[in-house]
Amino acid sequence: MLVTLEGLDGSGKTTVWEALHDTYPDATFTREPTESWYGEAVDRAIADDDADPLAELFLFIADHADHLSRVVRPALADGDLVISDRYSDSRYAYQGATLAGEVKRPMEYIRGVHQPFTHPPDVTIYLDVDPRTAMQRSGATNKFEQSKYLTEVRQNYEQLMEWQPERFVRVDATQSPEGVLDDVEDVLERLLDAE
Numbered sequence: 001m002l003v004t005l006e007g008l009d010g011s012g013k014t015t016v017w018e019a020l021h022d023t024y025p026d027a028t029f030t031r032e033p034t035e036s037w038y039g040e041a042v043d044r045a046i047a048d049d050d051a052d053p054l055a056e057l058f059l060f061i062a063d064h065a066d067h068l069s070r071v072v073r074p075a076l077a078d079g080d081l082v083i084s085d086r087y088s089d090s091r092y093a094y095q096g097a098t099l100a101g102e103v104k105r106p107m108e109y110i111r112g113v114h115q116p117f118t119h120p121p122d123v124t125i126y127l128d129v130d131p132r133t134a135m136q137r138s139g140a141t142n143k144f145e146q147s148k149y150l151t152e153v154r155q156n157y158e159q160l161m162e163w164q165p166e167r168f169v170r171v172d173a174t175q176s177p178e179g180v181l182d183d184v185e186d187v188l189e190r191l192l193d194a195e
């Protein structure tokens, strides 16, 4: 089963993802951007305020393609529980915002590029936090962590949840870290029991 964690920068994804290592020691833990050379190229784009948004999208997608073939598909083929800190929805929400005005219907466009080759998550846990809190927590260290931009990203996540309500579980990420982790663990326990 493929479970992804999504949300704004500072929503607490990495904190939860790290804590889940203890709960599910046999799971495959992974993340996007990855640590491959494709991921390093992505990191360069993130650090470049003048990166072309379309070129940046395709770097993220290249990293995703490599991630799928090298990590996600083999782990799923072995029957593993795979838990990814960010995945394709980050592209739909974030690049959906950077490409507004560059291409028509950017979220539909980006989903269309993924559709022929991606492996969609079975469940996506959305850590819901307002952009202000997200920015306070993340320290607004990169170009994506700006209030107006994160507001658009959040709207895009809301749109994705409207399109596919069955895939998403929303968790209130303004709670304490312990409260957030309890909710996420409850979700995972129910899912794995139902398998």
Ligand SMILES: Nc1ncnc2c1ncn2[C@@H]1O[C@H](COP(=O)(O)OP(=O)(O)O)[C@@H](O)[C@H]1O
Pocket: 007, 008, 009, 010, 011, 012, 013, 014, 015, 016, 137, 138, 173, 174, 175, 176, 177, 178, 180
């Ligand atoms: N529920 C929470 N309440 C308050 N602070 C949190 C919470 N979860 C995480 N943090 C803190 O916020 C910062 C960003 O958390 P992190 O897990 O890295 O978020 P993300 O991976 O979503 O960017 C870290 O300093 C972390 O300790």
Ligand SMILES: Cc1cn([C@H]2C[C@H](O)[C@@H](COP(=O)(O)OP(=O)(O)O)O2)c(=O)[nH]c1=O
Pocket: 008, 009, 010, 013, 014, 032, 033, 046, 060, 085, 086, 087, 088, 090, 091, 092, 094, 095, 138, 142, 144, 145
């Ligand atoms: C995976 C991914 C990340 N991003 C952005 C979100 C983050 O601002 C940045 C780096 O991701 P990440 O390292 O997960 O940041 P954080 O832990 O702060 O959430 O890249 C995209 O814009 N598109 C994507 O597809």
